[in-house]
Amino acid sequence: MAMNLRLDTAHEELLEALAQQEHRTKTEVVKLALEERAAQLDKSARTRAIMDRILDEDAALLDALSR
Secondary structure (H helix, E strand, O other): OOOOOOOOHHHHHHHHHHHHHHOOOHHHHHHHHHHHHHHHHHHHHHHHHHHHHHHHHOHHHHHHHOO
8 A cells, every 4th residue: 555654854864864875765764664663562562571470470589589
């Protein structure tokens, strides 16, 4: 599906510079940025879930260690 992306001058220049530096089209740079951001958010969510599980399962141990 086609989409119009409106950028201010500074972001347009940044996108153009990144595309030239990486030898990619501006479309490729935007797609990669979206994919990287989605992966980052997924990793953060998984990390939070692991920490929540550890805090729940080891609450007594963590409490004892904090004393």
